[in-house]
Amino acid sequence: MTSRLIVLAAGGTGGHLFPAQALAEALVRRGYAIHLMTDERVRDYGRAFPALETHLVPAATISPGKPHLLPGQLMRLYKGYQTARGVLERLKPAAVAGFGGYPSFPPVIAASRLKIPSLIHDQNAVMGRANRVLSRFADAVASSFPTLGRLPAASKDKLRYTGNPVRGIVLEKQGAPFHAAAADEPFNLLVFGGSQGARFFAEFMPQVVKLLPKAVLRHLKIVQQCRPEDIERVKAAYGTLDIAFELASFFADMPQRFADAQLIVCRSGASTIAELGVIGRPAVMVPLPHALDNDQLHNAEFFAGKGGGWVRPQAELEPQEFAAFLTRLRYQDAELAGAARAALALGMPDAAERLADLVEDLAARATMETIQK
Ligand SMILES: CC(=O)N[C@H]1[C@@H](OP(=O)(O)OP(=O)(O)OC[C@H]2O[C@@H](n3ccc(=O)[nH]c3=O)[C@H](O)[C@@H]2O)O[C@H](CO)[C@@H](O)[C@@H]1O
Incomplete structure (x- = not known):
């Protein structure tokens, strides 16, 4: 009989934890108990995670440019491995699913050593560093996009396209009807960075908004996420308008x-893109610059390439030009409605179920192999 317990492992930011949470929700509906292995940031982003227990696993991000830090980082990862192995030996889960970020590193390696079936899920259009290494140890690699850049050749046969799971609160708004605002109707502009916010929008958007024509401002409502330290500054800037x-x-x-x-x-982190698709909204995406794998640029190019929005690299943005761009879009009801439709066509609302199927398949296959031995 297969164990009804699954361990999920993920780095502690929204980008890794929210898809893991979506899978956890699907597995709980199927009668599984979930344990989570992650890091301290779970306190911010993991409050709604349906885990029976959360285990903090020591981990470290490997920074290739700083070799002097490597010994300490490897030591921490080894400690993480020992912790994860101890927990897995005790729990004997049916499978382990890793969602990337270094905290998912020790649990997936430990699972492979203990011959517990494992999969990794990559949220982005190009594979992250931790997942590239882990793909050699895991039994399956699930992707969020139809293709997955930088997947090691040796792991190509393990690839399954599931989409990026979104949480239940996102599915509740799946395909919410898009209302294109006429010139005299309220126009809601949502501005946000990733789960941790983006300082750039706090600096840039007030400069843009003050250049918008009065006719646009009259019907504009801005909802903006700001980092805590930026809120007062942005409030003061918008307060004068x-x-x-x-x-x-x-x-x-x-x-x-x-x-x-x-x-x-918005930025173009993977959950952002997945949610834009499931709910179906047009977006102007400003990918996070300087990311090691440029994952956000690839995510945004895919989404914009299918008509869901526009990619505007941060280095090329200029307030006057962006104000003119937003002003033009503001009155293009048909263009916005078309982009909303294209976005919706990209949504994968059943990604969590597909991933849950994959977890169950792996677990069942392992049980069959044990029985046959
Ligand atoms: C800086 C950084 O390392 N970013 C990475 C991180 O993104 P990050 O952690 O920023 O996550 P995503 O953009 O993927 O998701 C943001 C999530 O936060 C939610 N949200 C955001 C703001 C808010 O006020 N409320 C709220 O609920 C969004 O709805 C979404 O679910 O992981 C992603 C997935 O590996 C990567 O693609 C990103 O490159």
């Missing part, structure tokens, strides 16, 4: 904010 606005460092009801928006200006 006659516009409706709402600022917060984290909107817990983000799916509702998506549904209300006519246009979204």
Whole structure:
């Protein structure tokens, strides 16, 4: 009889934890108990995670440019391996699923050593460093996009396209009807970075908004996520303009904010892209620059390439030009509605179920092999 316990392992930011949470929700519905292995940031982003227990695993991000830090980082990862191995030996889960980030490293390696079936899920269009290494140890590699860049050749046969799972609160807004605002109707602009916010928007957007024509400002409502240290500054800047606005460092009801928006200006982290698709909203994406694998640029190019929005690299942005761009879009109801439709066509609302199927297949296959031995 297969154990009804699954261990999920993920780095502690929203980008890794939210897809893991979505899989956990699907597996709990199928009668499994979930244990989570992650890091301290789970306190911020893991509050709604349906885990029976959360295990903090020592881990370290390997920084290739700083070789002097390597011995300490490897020591920490080894400690993480010992912790993860101890927990897995005790729990004997049916399978382990890793979602990337270095905290998923020790549990997936330990699972492979203990011959517990494992899979890794990559959220981005190009594979992250931790997952590239782990792909050699895991039994399956699940991808969020139809193709997965930088997947090691040796792991190509393990690839399964599942999509990037989104949480239940996102599915509740799946395909929410898009209302293109006429010139005299309220226009909701949502601006946000990733799970941790983006300082760039706090600096750039107030400069843009003050250049917008009065006719646009009159009907504009901006909902903007700002890092805690930026909120007062942005509030003061918007306060001098006659516009409706709402600022917060984290909107817990983000799916509702998506549904209300006519246009979204955002980074292009993987969950952001997945949610834009499931809810179906047009976005102007400003990928996080200087990322090691440039994952956000690839995510955004895929989404924009299918008509869901526009990619605007941060280095090329200039307030006057961006204000003119937003002003033009503001009145292009048909273009915005078309982009909303194209976005929706990219959504994978059943990604969590597909991934849950894969977990169950792996677990069942391992049980069959044990019985046959
Ligand atoms: C800086 C960084 O390392 N970013 C990476 C991180 O993104 P990051 O952790 O920023 O995550 P994503 O963009 O993938 O997701 C952001 C999530 O936060 C939610 N949200 C955001 C703001 C808010 O106020 N409320 C709220 O709920 C969004 O709805 C979404 O679910 O992991 C992603 C997945 O590996 C990568 O693609 C990103 O490159």
